[in-house]
Amino acid sequence: MTDLIPSSLAYNLNFLHPLLMWTLLGLSGYAMFLGIKAKKTRTADAETRKDLIKGQYAKRHYLFGSLLLALMVLGTVGGMAVTYLNNGKLFVAPHLLVGLAMTCMVAVAAGLSPLMQAGNLIARKVHVGLNMTVVTLFLWQAVSGVQILNKIWTSRAV
Numbered sequence: 001m002t003d004l005i006p007s008s009l010a011y012n013l014n015f016l017h018p019l020l021m022w023t024l025l026g027l028s029g030y031a032m033f034l035g036i037k038a039k040k041t042r043t044a045d046a047e048t049r050k051d052l053i054k055g056q057y058a059k060r061h062y063l064f065g066s067l068l069l070a071l072m073v074l075g076t077v078g079g080m081a082v083t084y085l086n087n088g089k090l091f092v093a094p095h096l097l098v099g100l101a102m103t104c105m106v107a108v109a110a111g112l113s114p115l116m117q118a119g120n121l122i123a124r125k126v127h128v129g130l131n132m133t134v135v136t137l138f139l140w141q142a143v144s145g146v147q148i149l150n151k152i153w154t155s156r157a158v
Contacts, residue, residue: 014086014152017079018145024071025138031068032135034061035128062113069110076103095144102137105130 037057044052076099083090090096109130115123 013082014149017075017082018149020071020075020078021138021145022142024068024075025135025142027064027068027071028131028135028138031061031064032131034064035131037061065110065113069106072103072106076100095141095148098137098141098144102134102141105134109134 034057037052037055038061041049041052041055041057079099080090080096109127112120112123112127116127
């Protein structure tokens, strides 16, 4: 541990990143649900569309996507910071590299929003593809993250 923060606080910070990421995994599922509903709204017949518009799915999808982007960046940088504070280095391993790639993919997917709002179908398909890849990788990250937490937990007990 470094002398910058007390060891008990540094140890407890280890659990903030996984808690945030599990929350983001759940929010990602909800954002995906909203995106699917927004697509149904866009492609529905006039009568069905009238009912779906009331749900404001596109607006809510956009807002949750923005929240996910912000929290993903903060969670990624925060996880790296805690690892560095606790160990004096980062562990360049699949969990870190995949997490950085996911953060980049979420940023690119969010950056496609203006093109999608202008009706660009390719941007919409890339957005969906990136985000489906992110959710898939998120599930793998959850498993590898639990393995890392287990190592932290058991090393503390010794």
